[in-house]
Amino acid sequence: MQKVNLAENIYYLGFNDRRTTLFENIWPIPHGISYSSYLIVDEKITLIDTVERSFIDDYLDQIEAIIGDRKVDYLIINHMEPDHSGALKAIVQKYPEITLVGNKMTFDLVETFFMTPEKVIIVHDNATLELGKHKLQFQMIPMVHWPETMVTLEETNKILFSGDAFGSYGTLDGGIFDDEINLDFYETEVMRYFTNIVGKYCPQTQRAIKKLAPLDIKMIAATHGPIWRTNLNWILSRYKKWSSYDLDQGVVIAYGSMYGNTQKMAEVIARRIAGRGIKNIRVYDVSKTHSSYIINDIFKYKGFIVGSAAYNNALFPNVETLLSTIEHMAPKNHLLGIFGNYAWNGGGVKNLKTFAEKIKWEMVYEPIEERGALKSDMHEELLKLADAMADKLLEL
Numbered sequence: 001m002q003k004v005n006l007a008e009n010i011y012y013l014g015f016n017d018r019r020t021t022l023f024e025n026i027w028p029i030p031h032g033i034s035y036s037s038y039l040i041v042d043e044k045i046t047l048i049d050t051v052e053r054s055f056i057d058d059y060l061d062q063i064e065a066i067i068g069d070r071k072v073d074y075l076i077i078n079h080m081e082p083d084h085s086g087a088l089k090a091i092v093q094k095y096p097e098i099t100l101v102g103n104k105m106t107f108d109l110v111e112t113f114f115m116t117p118e119k120v121i122i123v124h125d126n127a128t129l130e131l132g133k134h135k136l137q138f139q140m141i142p143m144v145h146w147p148e149t150m151v152t153l154e155e156t157n158k159i160l161f162s163g164d165a166f167g168s169y170g171t172l173d174g175g176i177f178d179d180e181i182n183l184d185f186y187e188t189e190v191m192r193y194f195t196n197i198v199g200k201y202c203p204q205t206q207r208a209i210k211k212l213a214p215l216d217i218k219m220i221a222a223t224h225g226p227i228w229r230t231n232l233n234w235i236l237s238r239y240k241k242w243s244s245y246d247l248d249q250g251v252v253i254a255y256g257s258m259y260g261n262t263q264k265m266a267e268v269i270a271r272r273i274a275g276r277g278i279k280n281i282r283v284y285d286v287s288k289t290h291s292s293y294i295i296n297d298i299f300k301y302k303g304f305i306v307g308s309a310a311y312n313n314a315l316f317p318n319v320e321t322l323l324s325t326i327e328h329m330a331p332k333n334h335l336l337g338i339f340g341n342y343a344w345n346g347g348g349v350k351n352l353k354t355f356a357e358k359i360k361w362e363m364v365y366e367p368i369e370e371r372g373a374l375k376s377d378m379h380e381e382l383l384k385l386a387d388a389m390a391d392k393l394l395e396l
C-alpha cells in the first residue's frame with residue numbers, strides 16, 4: 001500500500017466508489033464518489049471518521065499496514081451518516097479498548113445505528129484532545145447537514161477535518177490533493193454535491209463559515225473529494241457564494257411534455273430570452289434529466305421558468321418530482337415564470353400556481369396556459385413572459 005501523508009504521521013485512508021450509481025439511493029453519480037478517513041499516529045493513535053461499509057476489509061488492512069500491532073485509541077466521529085460510520089462497528093470490534101469521541105447527538109445516533117459504546121468522550125465547542133505531539137480542537141456545525149455534525153481542527157499542522165463540508169462527488173483518479181488535479185473536473189461535481197446534499201441548509205452553512213473564519217486553517221480534509229492544501233480559496237469562495245444564494249444572470253427552463261406542445265412553448269421562451277442578450281439559458285426536459293442536475297443550475301441562475309403538460313388532471317409526474325425537490329431544498333431569491341398545456345382538462349398550470357404560492361418567488365408574468373397546438377395569441381403571451389424575465393435579469 002502506498003502511504004499518503006497530509007503531514008508527518010497524519011495519513012489519508014481513502015477509497016473510490018465507482019460501483020454505486022445513486023448516492024443516498026437518490027442522486028446520480030456517473031463519476032463515482034470517494035470516501036476519506038484519516039489516521040493520526042502519535043502517543044494516542046486516532047482515526048477521524050471511517051468509510052462506507054463495502055470497504056471495511058481494505059480499510060482495516062490499511063490501518064494495520066501503518067500501525068502494525070499498536071491499537072487505535074480514539075475514533076473521532078465528525079458525522080454519523082453511514083457513508084462515514086459504515087466501518088464504525090468493525091473498528092470497535094477490532095479495537096475494543098477504543099474511545100469514541102463525539103457530541104451528545106453523535107452518541108444518540110451511534111446507539112440508533114449500532115450499539116451502546118463502552119468508552120466515550122463527549123465534546124462541545126472549543127473542547128480539545130491531546131494526542132501527544134498533536135492536539136485536536138472540536139467545533140460544532142449542526143445541520144451541515146445532520147444535527148450532530150462537527151469538525152475537528154488538528155492544531156499542530158492546522159488541518160481542518162471538515163466532514164461533508166467542502167466535499168465533492170467524483171472519485172479521486174490518482175490525484176488526492178487539489179494541486180495534483182485539474183479542478184475543472186470538480187467544478188460541477190463539487191457544486192452538485194453541495195446543492196444535492198448540503199444545499200437545503202444554506203443558512204447553517206453560512207453560520208458555519210463565519211464560525212470557522214477566525215481559525216488558522218492551512219488544509220481542509222473533507223470526507224469526499226480532494227484535500228485542499230493549495231487552493232483553499234477555490235472551495236471556500238464557492239461555498240460562500242452558493243450558501244448565500246448569490247445568483248448569476250441566467251435562467252433555467254424546465255418542462256414536462258408528452259407530445260411536444262409544452263416543449264414548443266419552452267423553445268419560444270428560450271429563443272426570445274436569448275434574443276434579449278441573456279446567455280446563460282439551460283432548457284431541461286424533466287423526463288430526461290434528473291433533478292440533481294436541474295436543481296444544481298437553479299442554485300446558479302436567478303430565473304426559473306417551469307412548464308407542465310396536464311396529466312390526469314394533475315401535473316406531469318416528473319415536473320411534480322422536480323418541484324418537490326425544489327420545495328425540499330428551498331433555494332431563495334429567484335424569479336419565476338409558469339406555463340403549461342392541456343388537451344381535455346387542466347391540471348398542469350393549476351398546480352404550478354399552487355407551487356408558486358408555496359415557494360414565494362417573484363412571479364415575473366401571469367401564468368400562461370395553451371390547449372393543444374400553440375396559437376398566435378398564446379405565442380404572444382409567451383413572448384411577454386420571456387420579455388418580463390429578460391427585463392428582470394438584465395437589471396442584475
Ligand code: FEO
Nearest residue numbers: 081083084164223
Ligand atoms: Fe458523506 Fe452526510 O455523508
